[in-house]
Amino acid sequence: MSEPTFFISAGEASGEHYGALLIAALQARLHSIGQSASFYGMGGDRMAAAGLNPGLNPGFDRIVRSEDMAVMGITEVLHHLPRIYCEFRKLKSAIRRRPPSVAILIDFPDIHFRLAAQLHRLGVPVLFFVSPQLWAWKKHRIKLVQKYVDEMLVIFPFEEQFYLDHGVRARFVGHPLADLPLPSISRADFALQHQLDPTLPWIGLLPGSRAREIRDNLPEILRAADLLLRDRGPAQFLIPLAPTLTAAQRAMTTQLVGQLGQNLTVRFTGDARATLHHARASVVASGTATVEAALIGNPFVVVYRVSPLTYAIAQRVVTVPHVAMANLIAGRRAVPELIQGDFTAANIVLHLAPLLPDGSPRQSMMQDLARIRALLALHPPQGQPAASAVDRVATIALAYAGLASPLQESVSS
Numbered sequence: 170m171s172e173p174t175f176f177i178s179a180g181e182a183s184g185e186h187y188g189a190l191l192i193a194a195l196q197a198r199l200h201s202i203g204q205s206a207s208f209y210g211m212g213g214d215r216m217a218a219a220g221l222n223p224g225l226n227p228g229f230d231r232i233v234r235s236e237d238m239a240v241m242g243i244t245e246v247l248h249h250l251p252r253i254y255c256e257f258r259k260l261k262s263a264i265r266r267r268p269p270s271v272a273i274l275i276d277f278p279d280i281h282f283r284l285a286a287q288l289h290r291l292g293v294p295v296l297f298f299v300s301p302q303l304w305a306w307k308k309h310r311i312k313l314v315q316k317y318v319d320e321m322l323v324i325f326p327f328e329e330q331f332y333l334d335h336g337v338r339a340r341f342v343g344h345p346l347a348d349l350p351l352p353s354i355s356r357a358d359f360a361l362q363h364q365l366d367p368t369l370p371w372i373g374l375l376p377g378s379r380a381r382e383i384r385d386n387l388p389e390i391l392r393a394a395d396l397l398l399r400d401r402g403p404a405q406f407l408i409p410l411a412p413t414l415t416a417a418q419r420a421m422t423t424q425l426v427g428q429l430g431q432n433l434t435v436r437f438t439g440d441a442r443a444t445l446h447h448a449r450a451s452v453v454a455s456g457t458a459t460v461e462a463a464l465i466g467n468p469f470v471v472v473y474r475v476s477p478l479t480y481a482i483a484q485r486v487v488t489v490p491h492v493a494m495a496n497l498i499a500g501r502r503a504v505p506e507l508i509q510g511d512f513t514a515a516n517i518v519l520h521l522a523p524l525l526p527d528g529s530p531r532q533s534m535m536q537d538l539a540r541i542r543a544l545l546a547l548h549p550p551q552g553q554p555a556a557s558a559v560d561r562v563a564t565i566a567l568a569y570a571g572l573a574s575p576l577q578e579s580v581s582s
Contacts, residue, residue: 172207173207174268174269175209175269175272176208176210176269176288177191177210177212178211178260178274178275179276179277180235181235181379182413182457183378184299185235185275185412185413186345187299187559188216188275190345191273191562192208194563195566198567202572209232209263210233211232211234211235211260215412236413236415238280257280260280264284265291268288268293269288270569272285272288272294272296273562274296276300281297282314282317285317285318286313289316289317294570295317296322296562296565296569297318297320299324320338320339321340322340324344324345324558325344326498326544341547344460346461347464347542347547348559359443369404371404371448372406372521373407373444373448373450373452374387374390375408375441375453377458378414380414382456383418384425385475387422389472389513391425393452393517394406394452395430396515397518397521398432400522401518401522406430406433406434407435407448408426408435408437408438409441410437410438441458441461442465445458445461445462445467450467450524451467451470452472455508459504463538464542468535469504470504470517470520471493471504471505471508472512473507474508492506498541503537
């Protein structure tokens with residue numbers, strides 16, 4: 170048969186990570202059956218390293234960079250709309266020129282639902298990996314899924330039934346982060362690498378992976394760190410920088426720390442998971458990082474702030490009782506949520522300080538996080554080989570592309 174082509178698209182740091190893992194999994198599967206393929210789409214540096222790299226060889230083509238599209242919030246999107254539209258047209262043009270065998274769209278619904286419509290018109294099977302939060306808001310978008318998406322591959326267990334109830338084919342494939350081993354770097358090596366004092370507590374500060382999130386979240390987080398230092402004694406602070414950040418965004422982060430963290434010892438890291446693994450506790454902006462913290466077992470406080478207009482609209486349309494995904498999975502308030510007006514330095518310290526010493530608050534949260542971790546891991550039926558969430562997605566994608574997979578596994582449907 171002719172060489173298959175895979176269109177893979179991710180628009181922000183977490184999805185881009187999954188995209189890189191998926192490219193590697195597909196390449197490994199294809200190699201094992203002596204089949205070549207080409208990949209193209211939207212991705213960041215990790216996806217580029219895994220194959221979406223212009224000039225690497227024909228057919229491996231990053232049409233649009235994820236970091237050029239990672240904008241969130243109503244007012245924020247409006248500001249960047251001309252650039253976003255220009256990049257979107259590049260993707261549509263590439264799809265028309267070279268219709269893929271199958272498309273895998275990873276989260277990022279505002280762009281991907283529009284791409285799904287284009288792909289559907291061309292007769293391309295569309296897989297949507299990592300569901301947008303339609304069960305929380307914008308439920309009317311389910312009509313787009315019903316019309317343009319062949320299958321939803323979801324990473325939270327409650328999402329599968331939501332889609333099945335709406336007549337959409339869906340499978341819970343497990344959460345990709347639940348498959349990852351804990352970071353292997355030792356505390357001593359981590360301290361040496363980042364010039365940290367191993368005798369002091371380290372506190373993770375994760376303001377988000379988008380420029381707007383950093384601008385809106387980091388100043389108050391730094392004020393909280395300064396207050397914690399004055400109230401609770403010496404500590405050091407870790408800020409992981411997402412690989413999708415541009416040089417300008419990294420410079421903005423450094424500038425904010427220089428302006429507001431003059432009394433703090435702040436170290437920048439390139440690995441959020443290692444940071445969470447070695448931090449005593451963390452302040453984490455709502456998003457995928459809260460799932461990473463839960464899976465690693467790092468006690469944390471959730472914070473988030475958006476523009477007043479975005480928040481006012483969200484209050485009217487969001488229908489879930491919690492903001493943090495960890496709390497939605499747990500079905501209760503397992504970790505503190507400080508959103509919009511509640512997101513103050515004093516409130517962060519109020520909720521973070523009890524998690525630092527050994528004791529009931531810390532132990533109770535760590536037990537809750539262990540229960541959340543168990544819910545996100547999908548265990549295969551007895552007698553079948555274990556497979557990661559990304560391996561399951563690769564298996565499904567190969568089936569849609571008409572290729573037999575050497576590691577077939579039954580998944581719920």
